[in-house]
Structure formats: structure tokens, C-alpha cells
Amino acid sequence: EPEVTQTPSHQVTQMGQEVILRCVPISNHLYFYWYRQILGQKVEFLVSFYNNEISEKSEIFDDQFSVERPDGSNFTLKIRSTKLEDSAMYFCASSENWWGGPNQPQHFGDGTRLSIL
């Protein structure tokens, strides 16, 4: 069964450094998402992406965050200047075409654990 893959599985970064988290969504999916889960807390929506532009973003997704689809397969999340509070598990997800209506399940990767020191 096709799956969403994320790399790296664990990223350790010094505070203030830039970090890029990578995702390969399911190949025929057109909607892409990033979520995060701080340890012991809920999974939180960050951003959705469709047709090479952001569809929606949460208040968490401030100017320090950006997303990009640099080629036909990868989907990246960049944090420009990391803070301690960015430490979390970051999940990428994808879903099928929007024309199927708003009832499309989202398929998640295994996540990248980001640790900011």
C-alpha cells in the first residue's frame, strides 16, 4: 500500500538554526499537510498546501515557517530560526483530489522528531 515517507526520523538542531523537514506524499495525492505534536499534547494543524500554494495555515505557522514543493515528489517544511518550543514530532500528510469532496481521509507519515537544544 502506498505510504507517506518522512526524513529524517529524528533531527537534533541548535536553537536559532534553520531546519528542513522532508516528506514524500503519496504519488497521486494533491493535498499536502503538516501537523505537529508536542510531547503529551494534541496533534495540531500547521498548514495545508494545494496547487503549489498554501490553502490554509494556523496561527502557529508564523513567518518562521515555510513550505515548498521543490519538485514533483517532495514536500518540505522549513523553520528558519528554531526555538526551544519548536521541539515536537512533525507529521506530514496527504489526501486525494479535492474534487472527491471534503471527505477525503488524510494519510500520515511516521513523523520527524525535532529536538531543539
Add this chain to the structure above:
Amino acid sequence: SQQGEEDPQALSIQEGENATMNCSYKTSINNLQWYRQNSGRGLVHLILIRSNEREKHSGRLRVTLDTSKKSSSLLITASRAADTASYFCATDGGDGNNRLAFGKGNQVVVIP
């Protein structure tokens, strides 16, 4: 903003028993979804129920949705040790956007 909210339960059951967990939400939805998360892994989609549906089955899973009470339940029948995981409900925006709002999750432990 709306949120899925599970009853804050940690269930510990014997293999073969049924496990039930509940979820409530606050605003209108197009659909509600249930996900499973094994320790250290990603979220696995289990089942999606649309707002105009009341009950849905998938294998050993049974989901109900009561939009008047803004609540849902997930029943796992004849549980197995492999069902040990955290279970999350998630609701969409109800406004045409696809963002999911997750609850806190229920930890289920199935004892062999």
C-alpha cells in the same frame, strides 16, 4: 475553533473484550475521522464517517455519530493485543477546508 475531544480514558482490557471510546466536538462538521497511533509511529487512518451518516462499520470497528449531541464513539470488537495503541478522533473544519482538529487521544492496552 472546533476540536475533537475524547473522553480522557486509558482503557486496559483483556484480549477478546470490546473497547469503546467517545469523542465530542464543538462546531459543525463535514466528517469525523478516527486514527490509531502506535508508540513512536504516525497516525493510521481507521475510518471516516460523514455528517449525514449515523453508523459505519469497518471490520471489527464500529463508529457512531450523533450530530445533535456533537459526539462520536468508536467500538473495537474482539480486541487483540495488536490493537494496543492510542486512538484519536479528528474533525474537519466544516467550512470546506481540510484541516483536521484532533482530540487528546485514548490509550488502549489489550492484555493477551
